[in-house]
Amino acid sequence: MKRIKNGFSGLTVIKVLIYIFFGLFMLLPLFSVFIVSFTGQPTNLLGALTDSTIFNSTLEKLKGISLESYKKVFSNSGYLTALKNSLLLAFLVMIIVILVCIPLAYGIARTKMPFKKTISALCMIPLIVPTFISAYAFIIMFGRAGWVTQIYNALGGEGMLLNPYSMAGVVVVQVFFFFPYALWPLVAAFKVSDISLEEASLNLGAKSWFTFVFVTFPLALPGVISSALLIFTVSFSDFGTPIVLAPKELNLLVVEAYREISGFFNWGGAAILTVVMVIVAAFFFYLQHLFTKGKNYGSVSGKPKQQKLVENKLVNRSLSLYSLLIVLVPLLAMLSVALQSVATTWGKDLLPSGYTLNHYKTIFSTSMGNIQNSIMLATGALVLSVIIATFVSYFVVRQNSAKLDFMTSIPLVVPGIAFGIALIQTFNTAPLQLTGTALLLIIAYTIRRLPYMVRSTMGSMRAIKQDIEEAAINLGATPLTAAITIVGPLMLPGIAAGSVLVFVTVIKETSISVLLAPPEWAPMSLAIFQNILRAEYYSAAAMSVVLVVLVLALQGIANLLSRKQQLK
């Protein structure tokens, strides 16, 4: 009772507002998509609450609820193959990424291999490039007129080395651009697995490969499995690669759902695909959670032990060579995009026939708006997520609000396309007709990227001792004033780190932009995407370079800031 009276009114209002925000823009859309997947027709749940005629017609539709549409769908071979293909794709990418990453992670974590710093730095490239740009880069390299294909043919090969417009193409792109997501957790797992056990094994006379297979690897296994599951979810939810590369006959869930909405306005079908996507992604996310739970690597043995790094020259050199080859691919892909952006024409020969800056001139004269839009939308999402995340972490850490904690992690399991479809469906009509507004776009970006922000702010919130806050209250501040003047400033480092992440990911965001952005608010990612679809490759390349440079610059600023923080 008194707790509430303790001047909590300000904070309570904010908590309620946050619940309303999530309820309205996340739970309601997901719930109505769920309903629509049964009724097969658009359902206006918000309208039903405010308007009696809509209410009645909604009731009618709800009466028509049946598993009919699900039956139809699963007899629809198209959807079923889409599901099978999507699962197969994610599975292949998962297996290959793990196989590719294990030597790489071992090299970084446990050896003194040459060029380790360079390799680590190059591993960041895939993380800053939107996947549809990577997919498109692979077309420049491996396409019919790609330079790799030309080299391949010159060496006597027939046709294409790898057809980018195929399942294999999608798999290869995803492998090379998603592997860092698994790499760093794997590096961490290799770093902490108890080295004394390995030494014991070596002391007993075991060969080092034997030690790796039977001691090191099993110790790192939970980390490996958890990374694998993460990759599965990432690949399964990825929209950028399939939309650019998947050929007509290769059905994939994300593409299929996108086509149902943007091509046919088939709400029922899109809703079912959305529900299936969310269920699959949530399931794998849950599995991953099971594996990471209770396995806090940092605390395995209290203090990190001084680890002996492998010094064997042969092992180190071959690991280094292998790692360089892996990280070279994304680098070459990006260089190809950069080269195309300054080429007059490129395709007949190995190198462009001439060089020009005209493409940049063009985009700076015609597409300046897209760049501005991107920055404004990202700023909007940033501000919103800073505010929400700060308060959410306050409620979660100080008031043990498990519900909010759970709620803010839901976006992690909802693929972008699925979330976009849910939002469009819900806010298509009055009373809240937001589809096609910048506001809905910003809200969508915010919700989708909020988990990253919340993690970052929650970390610094945990580091602030409760009594510091109590001291402020004791000195006369209301809890809200204490939150603003004491807690807020102390959380700044966490907020700054999270902000960059949000900003960068929003600028890269594809699926939400493609589905929700109105023409007058088209961000860079959408403009590039449309250019690629229209085969305007040169301006797409120039714009991609601008986007990547922007992201790089931001990341650089963030690194600088965090280094300053550490120096303090």
Next chain:
Amino acid sequence: MGSVKIQNMTKTFGDFTALHDINLDIKEGEFFALLGPSGCGKTTTMRCVAGFENPTSGSIYIGDREVENVPANKRNCGMVFQSYALFPHMDVFDNVAYSLNIKHLNASNPIKRLSIFGRLLSKRLGKYPDDIRNKVMEILEYVELDQHANRLTSELSGGQQQRVALARALVMEPAVLLMDEPLSNLDQKLRHSMRNTIRTIQQDLGITTIFVTHDQEEAMSMADRVAVMDKGHIVQIGTPTDLYSNPQTPFIANFVGTSNILKGTVAAEENGMTVMKGEGFQLKSSNKAKNKDVDIIIRPEHVRVEPADSVIDPLQTNVIEGEVIMSTYLGSIVRYDVQVGSYQLIVDTTYSSGANIFQEGKKVKLTVDHERVLLI
């Protein structure tokens, strides 16, 4: 204005009762210590007064005001936290000025509020008015920190941080000053000098103070009155001398100073004397026993040690025979452990140079005056 009264306060956490029916009556200007072992509920009591915990039942008065419905930020209790809880992103001056800023904030219009928020977030965003500046500098001078006004708190020594915390609490002119083990983070030497500093300031300002500690020496040397707590109960309240000379339970006798506690039974009452017998001893006391079975308390410094062959009149004082097991120098005193029957008694004697020290294994006679034998 500054008195604190706690009536029948109980506090439970889930099904664990941390405080049982606490009653305290702290007078205005009094330096009151809460003393007890770890986990006995001292902090909880203090947090209830400050408003960070709500008593499960019972009431608290600060001055004449019942504070049940007064939120923590309106109770006007200055609190010094065990960890000091200084604001790490502010310098010494801003830390101390915080409560004054908040007072201004609550008393201004929305536009002025913005500028106060500004200076709460960063010095560069708003200027301090002279009255705040003067008041802060005055209190900083008072705790001898005016030289360090612009240092970050992390750049101060433990004792200096302690004084910032004190100044920050004092500047708001609180009705009550609450201190939760304020000295426990300091080293031995500093602790002694801070005891004096705090006591002097408290006397100087005449501010009602509740001081939590588990160090009996601290409580006894600083406080006007002490409440001894154990397992959520208040066991005894009294002045330090009162607690020392009249402990009401063996727990207190042991907790407040060192005691020899013997079990005995009352054998007779004669000439205003209580005669008791126990394992290997017989004692007379001029104090009255409440029950037949008694705990006999004898303070180590009230026992004298004499050679075994000395002649002492048993009517004047108690004489007990024993054997020295150990003797230890403790600065100006010598502490003996003496075996008497099944008990080992602790005896403290002042040491003057050249005096005879009884070696281990030596038979001795111990004497204790009748009025020094306390009965519980």
